[in-house]
Amino acid sequence: MDAGARNAAFSALLLGLFAVVGTGVVALTHTLTHERILANERAVLERALHAVMPPEAHDNDLLADRIEVVAPDLLGTPDPVPVYRARRGGRPVGVVLTPVAPDGYNGRIRLIVGIYADGTVSGVRVLSHHETPGLGDGIEADKSDWILGFTGRSLGDPPPERWRVRRDGGDFDQLTGATITPRAVVKAVRNALIYFRNHRDELFAAPAVEEESR
Amino acid sequence: MSDWRAIAADGLWRNNPGLVQLLGLCPLLAVTSTVVNGLGLGLATTATLVISGVTVSAVRHIVRPEIRIPVFVLVIACAVTTIELLMQAWAYDLYRVLGIFVPLIVTNCGIMGRAEAFASRNPVPAAAFDGLAMGLGFTAVLVVLGALRELSGQGTLFDHAELLLGPLGEGLRVQVIEHYRGFLVSVLPPGAFLGLGLLIALKNVIDARRGARPVAVPAHAHGHGAA
Numbered sequence: 475m476d477a478g479a480r481n482a483a484f485s486a487l488l489l490g491l492f493a494v495v496g497t498g499v500v501a502l503t504h505t506l507t508h509e510r511i512l513a514n515e516r517a518v519l520e521r522a523l524h525a526v527m528p529p530e531a532h533d534n535d536l537l538a539d540r541i542e543v544v545a546p547d548l549l550g551t552p553d554p555v556p557v558y559r560a561r562r563g564g565r566p567v568g569v570v571l572t573p574v575a576p577d578g579y580n581g582r583i584r585l586i587v588g589i590y591a592d593g594t595v596s597g598v599r600v601l602s603h604h605e606t607p608g609l610g611d612g613i614e615a616d617k618s619d620w621i622l623g624f625t626g627r628s629l630g631d632p633p634p635e636r637w638r639v640r641r642d643g644g645d646f647d648q649l650t651g652a653t654i655t656p657r658a659v660v661k662a663v664r665n666a667l668i669y670f671r672n673h674r675d676e677l678f679a680a681p682a683v684e685e686e687s688r
Numbered sequence: 689m690s691d692w693r694a695i696a697a698d699g700l701w702r703n704n705p706g707l708v709q710l711l712g713l714c715p716l717l718a719v720t721s722t723v724v725n726g727l728g729l730g731l732a733t734t735a736t737l738v739i740s741g742v743t744v745s746a747v748r749h750i751v752r753p754e755i756r757i758p759v760f761v762l763v764i765a766c767a768v769t770t771i772e773l774l775m776q777a778w779a780y781d782l783y784r785v786l787g788i789f790v791p792l793i794v795t796n797c798g799i800m801g802r803a804e805a806f807a808s809r810n811p812v813p814a815a816a817f818d819g820l821a822m823g824l825g826f827t828a829v830l831v832v833l834g835a836l837r838e839l840s841g842q843g844t845l846f847d848h849a850e851l852l853l854g855p856l857g858e859g860l861r862v863q864v865i866e867h868y869r870g871f872l873v874s875v876l877p878p879g880a881f882l883g884l885g886l887l888i889a890l891k892n893v894i895d896a897r898r899g900a901r902p903v904a905v906p907a908h909a910h911g912h913g914a915a
Contacts, residue, residue, distance in 0.1 A: 481752075484752075485752050485754060485755045488750065488751065488752070488755065488759075489755050489758055489759065489762075492747075492759050492762050492763070493762060496762045496763065496765070496766035497766075499766055499770060500766055500769045500770060500773075503769075503770045503773045503774065504773055507773045507774060507776065507777035510777040510778075511773070511776045511777050511780070514776065514777070514780035515780075517780075518780065518781075518784070606872075606876075607721070607841075607872070607875040607876065608841075608842075608870050608872045608875055609872070
């Protein structure tokens, strides 16, 4: 080997060494933080679930009693949607599902919707959205009470044709300066209720899937 | 340039990454809708600057010039990934707010700029201090811009401080202007540009008053644009 080749080989080796050490540091950090990060993710999910399905209404672990369904038409996404089942003494109490409102002002709005077994909404929250700050973000529970207006409603209250914002002749308020965002959310909640009505018994009967291990 | 005071003055004022070098504008403009967001990203960036500065400086004698750029990239990427994991573990709520901008610290060319222009030519303590000064200078701009936008946009300061400080931050939120209706432009991206423009102008005015002409980016601190 001449000097040039030796130099290049040394450089390559050195670069490889840096890659190995760097990967090692990241891998070590990952191992040390993995459990904690999973616990954080679980806690956030649990918080979201309990916001729409009161903890006192059920006695099972929602996170463990989970199935996945695919219903692009009614749940707004071609991806599998997790459904968490709430039970009390083994009897069905309700479900929590995470539909998507595909037609927000700025794209997809991810929702979390709790529905009691009788088809009444136990709660709705927004998981993520890209709506305009100050206008469309009124759908967040932190910003306004609008989203709480779904609680206690069902497909019969108001009747299906009035599950719209007021501007479209329905029963739900729009937000000041924003109609498209609430319209998308109202439609998504209504569709989730229709999905639940159509699949109620299967949803409770299906065996729970194992929690994904990552 | 191993004089400590010169390094501090450079990072915090004279050659401030946010106001003079104009490096790392993407996160600077994106996350400064509130003080707390700005502070969170500023501290994460500072940590990255210090870690990458120290590492690059420590290996500066064994890394040959032809592979230095890939080595810097590796060092910075590892530092940011590690910080990202640590944030997910210990400041998960803040991580959720800052979202994509934490991994994007990698692309903040201010960090690469300091590795190349300073850390690779100076001893470890100086490199660490330069990273700290540059990071704090950047953080200061993020915080001031965040305060400006939060105050004019929603009439508060330190909203959601609990994301950064935990229970300690619960009561920190200040409603500066009662019954404020909000000023949308401040919250949206244009407000960030306007705010930054005002801050740069303010700095230039102060420099002019003090008789010191604003110092342009030195030739060795290259790397343009807003990554």
